[in-house]
Amino acid sequence: MITMNLPLVNWSNGVVMIAVFAGVCIALVGIVLSIMNTDKKKQE
Template sequence: MITQTIALYNWTNGVVMIAIFGLVCLTLVGILINFMMSGKKKDNTED
């Protein structure tokens, strides 16, 4: 009974969705790190 249920399920859609979710998460983390690293530095020099 279990083998029939597993055979009817298509794994491709789930794998594609997980891959897309992973790519989106990595992209967002990369953008966040980029913003953190390229923040404007305050200059303490006074004229």
Template sequence: MNMYMLPLVNWTYGAVIIGVFVLVCIAMVAIVMNLAKGDKMK
């Protein structure tokens, strides 16, 4: 009845949040791998 109530599951927002989380994880893995590769060169 209330127009301002959000639905219990909003798939669009969920997909966006998961996508941002995946991008952050990929960036962190790339940074760690880059640091490890740089360490091995020394």
């Protein structure tokens, strides 16, 4: 009966890792969009 008190999932670590991953993805999308907007070819 002691094993019923043990948590099966550590949610705090998973939530932190998902938040870090989401932050990195948002940062990468922002960098790509800024590069696309500033890298315009000269019209001849």
